Amino acid sequence: FVAYRGQTELLGPLRKIELYEMGWNLKDGLRECLVAAAPYGGPIALLKGHYRRSPSARPQLEIYSSSGLPLASFPWKSGVVKQLGWTVSDDLLCVQEDGTVLVYDLWGGFKRHFSMGNEVSQSQVLETKIFHSPYGTGVAILTGALRFTLATNIDDIKLRRLPEVPGLQEAPSCWAVLTQDRQSKVLVANGSQLFILDNTACTPVTPPGLSPQASSIVHMCVSFSYKYLALLTDSGHVWMGTSNLKEKLSEVDTKIKTPPKQMAWCRRPKSQQPSAVVMWDGLLIVVGECKETIQYHLDDDSVLVPELDGVRIISGTHHELLQEVPGACEEIFKIASMAPGALLLEAHKEYEKESQKADEYLREIKEQSLLSEAVRQCVEAAGHEHEPETQKTLLRAASFGKCFLSNFPPEQFVSMCRDLRVLNAVRDYTVGIPLTHTQFKQMTVQVLIDRLVYRKLYPLAIEVCRYLKTPEYQGVSRVLKHWACYKVQQKEESDEVIAKAVSVKLADAAGISYSEIATKAYESGRTELAIKLLEFEPRSGEQVPLLLKMKKSPLALSKAIESGDTDLVYTVVMYLKNELNRGDFFMMLRNQPVALSLYKQFCKHQEQDTLKDLFNQDDDHEELGNFYVKASYKDQRLEARVALLQSAVDEYYKAKNDFSAKTTEDEMRLLRFQRKLEEEKDEQLVGFSLQDTMTTLLSVGLHKHAEQLYKDFRVPDKRFWWLKLKALAEKEDWEELEKFGKTKKSPIGYLPFVEVCIKHHNKYEAKKYVSKVTPEQKVKAHLAVGDMEGAAEAAIERRNESEISTVLSRCSATTDHLLMERLNRAKATAVKK
Numbered sequence: 027f028v029a030y031r032g033q034t035e036l037l038g039p040l041r042k043i044e045l046y047e048m049g050w051n052l053k054d055g056l057r058e059c060l061v062a063a064a065p066y067g068g069p070i071a072l073l074k075g076h077y078r079r080s081p082s083a084r085p086q087l088e089i090y091s092s093s094g095l096p097l098a099s100f101p102w103k104s105g106v107v108k109q110l111g112w113t114v115s116d117d118l119l120c121v122q123e124d125g126t127v128l129v130y131d132l133w134g135g136f137k138r139h140f141s142m143g144n145e146v147s148q149s150q151v152l153e154t155k156i157f158h159s160p161y162g163t164g165v166a167i168l169t170g171a172l173r174f175t176l177a178t179n180i181d182d183i184k185l186r187r188l189p190e191v192p193g194l195q196e197a198p199s200c201w202a203v204l205t206q207d208r209q210s211k212v213l214v215a216n217g218s219q220l221f222i223l224d225n226t227a228c229t230p231v232t233p234p235g236l237s238p239q240a241s242s243i244v245h246m247c248v249s250f251s252y253k254y255l256a257l258l259t260d261s262g263h264v265w266m267g268t269s270n271l272k273e274k275l276s277e278v279d280t281k282i283k284t285p286p287k288q289m290a291w292c293r294r295p296k297s298q299q300p301s302a303v304v305m306w307d308g309l310l311i312v313v314g315e316c317k318e319t320i321q322y323h324l325d326d327d328s329v330l331v332p333e334l335d336g337v338r339i340i341s342g343t344h345h346e347l348l349q350e351v352p353g354a355c356e357e358i359f360k361i362a363s364m365a366p367g368a369l370l371l372e373a374h375k376e377y378e379k380e381s382q383k384a385d386e387y388l389r390e391i392k393e394q395s396l397l398s399e400a401v402r403q404c405v406e407a408a409g410h411e412h413e414p415e416t417q418k419t420l421l422r423a424a425s426f427g428k429c430f431l432s433n434f435p436p437e438q439f440v441s442m443c444r445d446l447r448v449l450n451a452v453r454d455y456t457v458g459i460p461l462t463h464t465q466f467k468q469m470t471v472q473v474l475i476d477r478l479v480y481r482k483l484y485p486l487a488i489e490v491c492r493y494l495k496t497p498e499y500q501g502v503s504r505v506l507k508h509w510a511c512y513k514v515q516q517k518e519e520s521d522e523v524i525a526k527a528v529s530v531k532l533a534d535a536a537g538i539s540y541s542e543i544a545t546k547a548y549e550s551g552r553t554e555l556a557i558k559l560l561e562f563e564p565r566s567g568e569q570v571p572l573l574l575k576m577k578k579s580p581l582a583l584s585k586a587i588e589s590g591d592t593d594l595v596y597t598v599v600m601y602l603k604n605e606l607n608r609g610d611f612f613m614m615l616r617n618q619p620v621a622l623s624l625y626k627q628f629c630k631h632q633e634q635d636t637l638k639d640l641f642n643q644d645d646d647h648e649e650l651g652n653f654y655v656k657a658s659y660k661d662q663r664l665e666a667r668v669a670l671l672q673s674a675v676d677e678y679y680k681a682k683n684d685f686s687a688k689t690t691e692d693e694m695r696l697l698r699f700q701r702k703l704e705e706e707k708d709e710q711l712v713g714f715s716l717q718d719t720m721t722t723l724l725s726v727g728l729h730k731h732a733e734q735l736y737k738d739f740r741v742p743d744k745r746f747w748w749l750k751l752k753a754l755a756e757k758e759d760w761e762e763l764e765k766f767g768k769t770k771k772s773p774i775g776y777l778p779f780v781e782v783c784i785k786h787h788n789k790y791e792a793k794k795y796v797s798k799v800t801p802e803q804k805v806k807a808h809l810a811v812g813d814m815e816g817a818a819e820a821a822i823e824r825r826n827e828s829e830i831s832t833v834l835s836r837c838s839a840t841t842d843h844l845l846m847e848r849l850n851r852a853k854a855t856a857v858k859k
Contacts, residue, residue, distance in 0.1 A: 039299060039350060040292065040312055040320065043412050045338070045453075045460040046345040048094030055342025056327040063331040063340060064112035065158075065250070066469055067092050067452075067460040068477075069132055070340065071110050071118050073102065089118065089134055091458030091481075092338075092345060098134030111156025113163040113180065116480055121154045127165060127180070132480055142167055143185045146175050157203040159210050166203045166212060172196075174223060176203075178210045188212060188223040200245050204269050205252045213255070213269075215243035220271070235274040237263040247302065249291035250334050256302040258289060264313045266300045275300040278313040282306065290330040292337045294350045295464065303337050303348065305330055310339070312348075335464040347412075347460065354406040358420070366396035367403025367423075374423040388430065398434055401427040405442050409463035412453070417446050448474070448490055457483060471496060475505065484509040499537040506535050507542065514547035514555060521555040529562055541568035548576055557581070570594055579605070580614065587620045595624055651677035651686060699735065720749050743773040755782040760791045767795065777803045784810050805829045822852040 052059075052072075060073040074086045085102040105122040112118060117137065118130040125146030129137045141147065142165065149170040157164050162179040169175065172195075174188040191198070194216050201214045204222070212223040213231075218241055222229045233255075240259030247256050248269060255269040262283045267274040288305045292312065301314040305328065312320040324341065331338040336349025357365035373387035391397050401424045408420035421443060428434050449466055452459040452474065459477065466474065471494055478487035484505055491501030510528045519527075532538050540563035548556040553576055560569045570589075573582035579602055586594040602614060651674040671694050678687035699719075714722065720732045720741070732750070735741065751774070754762050760783075767779055776798040783792035792810065799807040801820070808817035817833045830849055837846050 039314065040301070040348055041351045042322075042339075043347045043349075044344060045347055045412070046093040046455060046458070048341075048343055048345055049455070050088075050090055050094035050096065052342045056329060056340070060107060060110050061329045061340070062110035062112060062118070062156075063092070063329065063338065064116055065331065065333055066465050067338075067458075068112055068116055069097060069118075070094075071112070073107055073110060073120075087120075087130075087134070089130075089132065092460050093455045093458035094345070095456070095458055097132060097481075098130075100134050104128060108151045109154035109156060111154075111163075111165075114158055116477065119156055119163070119165065119180070121151065121156070121165065121167070123151050125151055125167065125169075129180075140180065140183055142175055142177065143187075145169065145171070145173070145187065149173075152197055153201075155201075155203050157205075157210070159205045160208060164203070164210055166210075168197065168201065172198075174201075174212050174214075176210060176212070186225060189226070189228040191216060191221050191223070191228055193219075199242055202246050202248050202255075204248060204255075206270065213246065213248075215246060215257075217242050218259075231271045233257060233265055233267060233271050233274065235267075235277065236265050237261060237277060239263065244285045245289050245304075247289040247291060247332075249293055250332050251295070254291060254293065254300065256289060256291060258286065258304060260285075264302060264304065266302060266313070276313075276315045278317060278319060280304060280311055280313065280319060282309075282311070288330045290332040290337045292348055292350065294335045294352065297350055299350060301350065303330060333462075333465065334468055335462055338460075345460070347462070349462075352407070352410040354403045355410050357403055358407050365403065366391050366394070366400030367407060370397070370400035370404055370427045371420065371423045374419075374426045377426060391427075392430070397427055397431055401431065401434060402438065405439050408446065409442050412460075412462075414446075414450055417450075421446075444494060448494065451486060451490070452478070457481075457486065472500065475501065479505055479508045482512060484512075498535070503535045503537050506532055507538050510538075510543045511546040514543060514552060514559070515550045521552060521558060524555060525558040528559065532562075539563070539565075539568055541565075541572050545572055545575075548572065553578075570598060580617075583614070583618055587618060592624060595620070599624065647677040647681035648683060648686075651675075651681060651683070651690075720746070721753055747772060747774045748778070751778060751782055755786050758786060758788075760788065767798075772798075775800060775803065777807055780807045780810050805833065818849055822849070825852070825855070 056072070058075060061070065063070045070090045070092060072088045072090070074088065075083065085107070087098075087100055087102045088096065089098040090096055104120075105124055105126065107120050108123055109121040110118065111121070113129075116132055118132070120128045120130065121142075122128070125142040126139055127142065128139045131137055142151075146167055146169050151167050152170055152172075153168040155166045157166065159178055162181055164176065164178045165180060166177075167175045173190060176186045176188060177183050178186075191214050194214075198214045198216050201212055204211045204213055209224060214221045214223060220231045220233065220243065222231055236257070237259060239261040240263060242260040243257050244260050245258040248254070253269055254275070255267060255271070257265045258280075259265070260283060262280045263277055264280060265274065265277045284306065286304045286306050290303050292301045292303045293299070299314055301312055304311045304313065305324070307327075308324050310322040310324055310328075312322070324339075326341040326343060328339050328341040331340060333347075333349075336347055339346045339348055354367065357363060358367040358371055360368070369387045369391050373384045373391070376382075376387065377384035388397075391400050404420045404424035404427065408417045408424070411417050411420065421439070424439055428436075428439065445463060445466060448471075449461055449463060451457065452461060457478075459474075461469070461474070471490075475487050475490060475496070478484075478490065487505045488502055490496075491505060494501075496502070510532060513528060514524055516524065528543065532540075540559050544556040544559040544563070547553075547559060556572065556576060557578065560572060563569050569585050570582045573579075573585065579598070583595070583598045583602070586598045589595075606614065671690050675687050675690045675694075678684075678690060720735050754760075767776070772779070776795045777800075779795040780792045780799065783789070783795070795807075801823075804820035805817050808814075808820055814833065814837060817836070820829070822830070830852055834846060834849050837849070
């Protein structure tokens with residue numbers, strides 16, 4: 027026996043804790059209601075009068091918190107509902123007779139619907155079970171054709187039609203969904219036979235040690251973790267074992283042979299005691315390992331809600347939690363317990379009375395070296411208690427015990443204090459989330475914050491984040507973002523007021539995207555508010571896509587240009603190009619020079635014709651002329667090329683660019699000349715530059731035609747002489763080169779003649795031109811042909827120290843000994859002067 031007082035009642039090894047007196051006002055209680063309560067202290071949905079079919083008396087769907095506070099209520103105007111259930115994210119699923127599943131949020135807002143397939147629609151829904159698996163929330167349906175259809179995850183629907191159950195002529199006596207090996211299966215009872223249905227097969231199974239008196243299995247339930255299974259037979263026996271049906275844990279006779287209303291597991295994680303709860307009208311029976319059962323009478327119609335560490339019992343007036351007494355609590359509160367935690371609790375009570383017995387208790391614990399264990403037990407027991415006063419008593423005892431320990435780690439104690447403060451806050455009647463410490467640890471802080479946000483309890487969510495020191499981007503900032511998204515949907519306040527409130531609240535919050543809040547405002551029909559909110563968004567890349575979506579193209583373009591991100595500008599420009607007609611598009615670009623410039627760059631590479639239209643619209647004759655010139659080079663036909671160049675000439679004249687116009691006219695003349703020569707001489711020339719054309723003509727011996735180009739196009743004398751000199755040397759036409767050198771005085775001098783001849787390994791021809799070289803270049807010319815004597819004579823004659831030194835450097839000490847002496851004397855004389 028355990029010494030509990032107040033709102034906790036003992037039922038053998040179990041305890042029943044009153045969570046709330048329900049705040050709802052139900053005239054007939056839960057009678058004639060479809061009821062669904064979400065796990066982890068989630069909301070409760072009631073469909074009153076679900077059997078009604080008359081338009082004048084529709085069923086009423088109501089949603090409440092776990093404490094019975096109303097969240098939503100509306101008349102049901104859709105089809106006949108067979109089952110209600112909650113998703114892992116607290117959305118309500120309403121499964122209709124035709125296989126359509128409607129999804130509502132916590133506040134009764136319709137979110138979406140989906141179908142369970144044509145076969146379900148045609149043969150109707152007989153029974154439905156909504157279950158949670160590692161993949162999310164699933165729906166299992168038994169159709170009128172006695173076939174099972176399964177969707178493991180409603181967010182990614184893949185319907186599976188399970189194999190047929192052999193010998194099934196009518197609805198099975200009971201069935202349940204199991205999750206084994208990451209796969210959802212259905213366990214079906216047909217009389218005394220059991221079958222497991224998976225994707226491919228229907229496998230008959232036999233529970234080990236099932237009572238032979240049973241001729242039919244009338245009810246079954248699976249534990250919260252899917253590890254254990256309980257079967258109730260028509261003989262009143264409850265068989266409990268593992269869900270893989272390989273091990274029997276116990277079997278108990280309830281001595282009641284009528285089918286129950288509900289059955290659920292009541293087992294704590296890691297508990298060694300199997301226990302299940304069976305409910306009939308007005309009666310609750312708990313069965314466990316021993317043959318004895320615990321009976322408890324119910325005053326009202328009730329519903330069992332399986333939890334991770336117990337069962338919640340919801341009636342028309344009360345909400346209770348039935349669970350095994352946790353080990354630490356049992357050790358401490360058991361009558362005449364000598365456990366270390368119990369002794370520490372007594373020691374603290376005596377200390378508060380200023381009694382010396384406190385020292386006696388402490389000595390007893392210390393003698394057994396169990397003070398650390400005593401502190402740990404008190405801390406753990408505090409976590410399992412719902413009454414704040416009991417929690418405080420246990421934590422004070424733990425704190426008292428810690429004072430006598432030098433190296434006790436404080437983390438467990440501090441963490442438990444924090445957790446309990448949060449749990450007491452969310453268990454409050456006005457919040458209505460009656461989480462146990464075990465559920466809280468399984469759920470995680472992040473999910474709890476999500477649930478508070480979903481219930482629009484933003485101040486509490488922020489306080490929890492700050493108290494638990496949650497990283498800002500996961501905590502306060504995220505909550506504030508959700509608050510802002512909710513705020514912008516409020517119709518009763520003006521855009522200015524909301525925008526100011528949001529900016530003030532979010533001013534110091536890190537990592538918040540105003541574009542997401544603005545998107546919510548836009549989706550709520552508040553475009554002007556969305557624009558105001560976007561002004562607070564520092565990242566242009568986030569602003570621009572929403573502005574485009576809102577059809578605020580000029581503003582989007584301005585923001586993109588301000589950002590300096592050319593890719594972003596291109597994105598907007600391409601969007602505008604597809605959205606606007608051509609004229610409006612060009613007009614918008616004319617007002618944005620940066621965008622226009624970038625678009626022109628794009629058109630140069632991708633859309634030449636568009637570029638021409640842009641220049642035409644702007645009367646940009648200079649660029650139009652350039653456009654026609656470039657286009658002419660891409661056309662292989664001479665007539666088309668000349669026509670394009672003529673268009674370029676006209677545009678250049680309009681732009682008053684005489685130089686470009688005359689140059690283009692020269693190009694046209696050259697093309698015609700090239701075509702004429704091609705036809706006459708069969709030499710490929712069209713498209714060559716003037717210089718290449720003359721070079722080609724000279725190389726093939728058409729000197730007169732080359733000279734005609736030289737005169738017609740006023741080619742500078744020096745350029746023409748260089749071209750002809752190189753062309754004749756390339757051909758090694760030395761005779762023609764000699765004639766050319768004698769035609770008139772060379773404008774480029776005669777040293778190039780020497781050098782070109784040497785380059786083509788003809789020293790003999792080179793020597794012919796050495797005498798014609800100017801005195802300044804004589805040394806260089808003699809050295810080029812290897813005439814050391816001549817180079818020395820020229821250098822000495824000019825008395826140039828630098829030239830003498832150059833010749834000296836080329837002399838050989840063995841062969842040019844006398845010449846070097848002469849040069850050295852001349853160099854000495856030149857230095858003196």
